[in-house]
Amino acid sequence: MEKQSIALAILLKKNYEIIKINPPYLLKLIPILGKFCFSGISQKLINNKKIPNYVITCGKRMAGLSILLKSTLKDKIKTIHIQNPKLPSNFFDLVIIPEHDKVKGLNIIQTKGALSFFSYSQLKNDYGYLKKNNTNIVLLMVGGKNKRYTPQSIDYLNLSLKVIEAIKKINAKLLVSVSRRTSKKAMRILDESFSKNLKNYQMLSISDKNPYPDILKISDYIIVTSDSVNMISETASLSIPLFVYNFPKESGKITIFLNDLENLGIIKFFQNSIFKYKKQKLKTNKITISKVNKFLGI
Template sequence: MTKLKGLLLTEGMHGMISQVEGLAKALDLDFIHEKIELNNFWKMIPPKLTPAQNFTFKNKINQNFNIVISCGRKSVIPSIYLKKIYKNKIMNIHIQDPKVSLENFDLVVIPEHDGLNGKNVLKSKGAIHYLRNDELEKNIDYLKPKINKEKIVTLVTGGPNKYYDFNEKEINRIFSKINDNFIIKGYQLIFIPSIRTPQKIIDYAKKYFDNNQIIIDKVDKKAYLSSLKLTDYIVVTCDSTSMISEAAMTGKPIYVAQMEPVRNNYRFKKFFELFKSLKIIKDLENSLEKWSYDKLNETDKISDYIKEQFKKYDFS
């Protein structure tokens, strides 16, 4: 049977790509990415006030797809426009709250902690993502030559956003807890930056930690996958629910390195409460515990439901 074709629409950020690509892979689609670029004026206008017309975005999209999977504010209007043009010949799925009427989409995939409801809403515990255990297994040897201790801790760092500014005091406090909880107890650190991690934090990690620690100094997917497979503990900075959700597919203890928010972080708090209730995460404090939980596999759960809906569409 010929694979269905997928069109993935995002703003190009890792968290968004991880979600749309993860769903596309779980649906077994033959997919391509399209990084959406809005025309200048429409960059400033919220989606609910933007007409669903192709003059609002720069991308030239031809119909060679069956499923549109979008994520992020910029991708909302192109998805609605394509659905309006091709109607039942395509299925359009949006991930995250689109901030417009949910009726513009066939399905909307929303994290449970967002509290959004609707007849076409599929709820996930945390963010769906692209990680699969076979990918981790395939990359396990990537960092092995650098490992010289039996116990490993991985620190996955995000970067500044509207809620957390990653100031020097907060970073110093996180690094100090990594040192006191892990390194002085015989653990080797693997430091993994993301695309949002400022260079000054990477440089500071190199200075702060001794030469026995592994400091990855650029975005390196293989290092990320290898570290998740090799590590005993995972520490993730609190700014990224996507990276915490990705880590939860390992079943390994996850500490969240909390920082003082610079604005109301209500949605983050709801996410942390949910994951604590599932016994997936604990806050990084001044002690070390061991615990286990059921590996999170929300992407497959969501995709199984979507596959059942395919028969309603004219994918000819």
């Protein structure tokens, strides 16, 4: 969520400061309390600081903080909230919501997926040593437990078997990047399966430095699990062929979003093979900032 806020700040071409705060439980539970209570928090945030032109928040649990700061600073700031706050949009100056949430309003801008905090040209070539002899690199990005479902062990095993088949077809090297939502058990299942069946495979470590997104610089193909709209949106903005593996329990608005991307030629659903195709790029950043600038009059 922080990355989407950063993405918007960069697109606005403004100097920005990241302020990390964990709002009180009641403010997260009942965001509109920010209009009446917790003034001490806003005073602490703005104490001895220049009042910003914009306050960008992201995610439902941060909505109350946006309301609180607007209530305190009033017209001195403009508040921009990213993602559906599950509140009337008039609590904010501007709300940016994925179109698959199907929420509309005069101060709501709909986006196709999430904003991306990087472009391909900004990626560092820190992992060039992993690519040898012009071998194709397949990057598998795996998520895990989320609000909609929890993938089971069999889901990860089935994923690994299909990836193994695809890798062998093109004689590629497999790099696996996991997220904080990927359980240790899931990582063990994947590692054992890939180690046993592939000669050219590596599980990327996230203990010191997260390889994402710079690892994309050397990737020839990308496979992403369907639970992460953010990673799908970010990689969809690149020219690298993108395959999305649907976990069995995926449904609802995420399925609608993915089907839309497939129809637009942006992604392919992963079965057991990967290939080059005429990929279209997702242009969420460019389209969104144009609408934001017009709305804000800048």
